[in-house]
Amino acid sequence: MTKIGAMLGDVTRSLFQRPVTQRYPFERRAAPQRLRGQLHWDPEKCTGCALCNKDCPANAIELITLDKASKRFVMRYHIDRCTYCGQCAQNCRFKCIDMSSEEWELAGLSREPFTVYYGRDEDIQAVLAR
Amino acid sequence: MDITRSLIALLFFPGGLFLLLLGLAYEWVHRKLIAQLQNRIGPRWFQPLADMLKLLSKEEIVPEGIHPLLFTSLPVVALAGALTAALYVPLVGLAPAYSFPGDLIVTVYLLSLLTLCLGLAGSNPLSRFSLVGATRTLTQLFSYEAPFLFALLGPAIVARSWQISEIMAYTQAQGQQSLLGWLVFTQPVGFLVALVGLMGKLELPPFDAPEAETEIVAGVLTEYSGRGLALFRLAKNVELVIGLTLIAAFYLGGFNSAPGATGGLQVLLFFAKTLLLLFLLAGLQALFARLRIDQTVGLWWRFGALLMLLQWFILIVWRGMVA
Amino acid sequence: MQSPNGKESQERFVIPIGPQHPALKEPGHFEFTVEGEIVVAASARLGYVHRGIEKATESRTWVQNLYLLERICGICSHIHATAYSLGVEQLAGVEAPPRAQAIRELVAELERIHSHLLWLGVAAHEAGFDTLFMYTWRDRETVMDLLKGLTGNRVNYSANILGGVKCDVDEAQASAIYRGLDFLERRARHYLDVVTSDAAFLERTRGIGVMTREQAETLGAVGPTARASGVPRDIRVEAPYAAYADFPVHLILDRAGDLEARFVVRVKEMFESFRVCRDILDRLPPGEISVRMPRRIKEGETISRVEAPRGELFYFIKSNGGESPERIKVRTPSLCNWASVLNTVVGHKLADVPMILVGIDPCFSCSDRMVVIRTGRGDPEVWTWEKLRRYGIEAHGHHT
Secondary structure, eight states: OOBSOTTHHHHHHHHTSOOOOOOTTTSOOOOOTTOOOSEEEOGGGOOOOOHHHHTOTTOOEEEEEEETTTTEEEEEEETTTOOOOOHHHHHOTTOOEEEOSSOOOOOOSSSGGGEEEESOHHHHHHHHHO | OHHHHHHHHHHTSSSHHHHHHHHHHHHHHHHHHHHHHTTSOOOOTTHHHHHHHHHHTSOOOOOTTSOHHHHHHHHHHHHHHHHHHGGGSOGGGSOOSOOOTTHHHHHHHHHHHHHHHHHHHTTOTTOHHHHHHHHHHHHHHHHHHHHHHHHHHHHHHHHTOSOHHHHHHHHHHHHHHOGGGSHHHHSHHHHHHHHHHHHHHTTOTTSOGGGOHHHHTTGGGGGOOTHHHHHHHHHHHHHHHHHHHHHHHHHSOOOOOOTTOOOHHHHHHHHHHHHHHHHHHHHHHHHOOOOOHHHHHHHIIIIIHHHHHHHHHHHHHHHHHHO | OBOTTSOBOOOEEEEEEOSSOTTOSSOOEEEEEEETTEEEEEEEEOOTTOOOHHHHHTTSOHHHHHHHHHTTOSSSHHHHHHHHHHHHHHHHTOOOOHHHHHHHHHHHHHHHHHHHHHHHHHHHHHTTOHHHHHHHHHHHHHHHHHHHHHHSOSSSOOOEETTEESOOOOHHHHHHHHHHHHHHHHHHHHHHHHHHHBHHHHHHHTTSSOOOHHHHHHHTOOHHHHHTTTOOOOHHHHSOOTTTTTSOOOOOOOSOOSHHHHHHHHHHHHHHHHHHHHHHHHTOOOSOSBOOOOSSOOSEEEEEEEEETTEEEEEEEEEOSSSSOSEEEEEOHHHHHHHHHHHHTTTSBGGGHHHHHHHTOOOHHHHOOOOOOOOSSSOOOOOOHHHHHHHHHHHHTOOO
């Protein structure tokens, strides 16, 4: 049975509804808990196995070893190279890597903030001094 | 004094600059209505103005192998035709600036000048899309023009005049007697054909085959950029306003305007009635998919022309019985 | 060109569509020879989005390739990853646990819903029916939010890992998915009604682009395009993979073979997807969601066939025992359907061409698997990844 204007119902209902568009950035919905946002690394539990580095498809993680015996590592993380796949978090046996569900607005105007160092403060200073 | 007043009417208000800005405002309302019907936000109020200013400030690229004078002058002629047609219609509820017997025909043909200019502009055989667009524009012109003209002549028959101001005086008188005296109730078929014919003239969906974005990029306007494109689009906006004014004046009981009278009521009625028509236009546009050019022609020559002939038959019989 | 009685027939000329054209969402070049408005010949040229992915897989580890292959296409990303994972698991002799396979199927069916809604909008836009386009894309946001809640991203879900899946389905997820599916099912019923009854839309789709069953089988069409012509091919039914043996799907067929049939088949497939998703959520098998996989995959070769939203997706994976594959060959469904477009479009009007083109749900990114490099010397050579990359850099004058 052919009708003329089969979308009439939708169209008339929309006249009385608020547009469904989210007025970002004035309205910002909370992201779900599983969102794969920016990476965070906890140096306390790391053993330096570097599985995160081996399987990263984008070479976004570099694990710099200062001293393997005393477990001093620094992670250099490239926000602009990361594809946010989550393989590193999956690989890490000690759950050192966590993907934030709040930090997902990562655009920037220059490249410097895209290289992030994670680790204990003194270790990071040591790496930067090199 | 008279020359000054005429010049002001021609260049600033209610023609000329005011009409251009009114056209932009109506374009915004139109886009906003469509957006609301599609459950989205739509552009902000200054978007059409920003578009025009941006286009006017960009370089106009004349394609190779085309007559440059023709290319650059056709948009100007189209806009000039549209602005001239505004002289004979009751814009903003005020009496038309000029009026003479038979000006209805002149107005309708001045409105068609835009379509003819588009057809001519697209006849450059180097660009495939322009050529197909021009063919479709002219084919569509031949299909909706006759029913649209007939629909506007329906009120002319009952008013026994071909002069827009006299027709409007008649429809106003009818309207003032009772609301049901509006021609939209006594000639509903004519109203429908006039409204849909206006959609055809303005190449609004579902009759936008000449500008089918997904088939021929932008039809005739593909090769236009900068000033030429701005002028064509301004001409279309002006035609939208003039078309709505004509249909509101004929079928929705006019604007209570008398020669020399100015008043807030007329302006109010003008905006109320033309915006109501714009709302109907937007609704029809949102509901339908684009028709192929052969389907457009088929639709108009089968339904449009037949409906109009029926309407005319009724009118002539009624007039024969009454007179 | 003159007809026998001496009158000149209308001039033939060639309308180019693409690589940049509003009808195409991705670049591809088509040339339609038209006489007036009737198309008399058609030819296509692809290759504009060739990215050298198959070559790139040879220099990455098995795990890294999962994410590379996922990005062959944005709309069918999960199914590419699934095909690859199933193939590699076959090679390694590892079986992913049943819960993981069920979750793989769940995400695959949600992706199918997403793909068909997206396609419905794009096809409506090609027909000039922008209202339907806006509404279907509004509803598509629902399924994207479901996938975002379940897997963590709206596109490129990365739900798969070699040996299972990354994300589990818990109570909150399941109830969100149920609610989303109810909403989408109501909308899909409405869209089925619109697509089969709106007069203006039917004028553009009924009886247009008809492809008989014989033509479809000769031209090698796959997926919903073929099923709309009555060809009963669906990998999920014929050769069930993942959890399709436990949560089966019904084959949706239509005999008409025209554009309307393609619309109807895809919307009905959405209903099947809703049903299967609910079934999976009701009877999700307990257990783990992944098993350990070795880093070096045993030597051997395997094929892996899955049903992408566009048709049969075919992977050939060859391993030489190392950490990287020796060769991966991907044959995507859109590649099979191009011939059907070029054949059915002859005799139709120019205005029907975009509709017929979009009727096969073309995915140019999927199709560009091979580029022929003519060096002018006549003999083809095999290029390494480095050589191809250097060629690209020099040809465009960029510096790394």
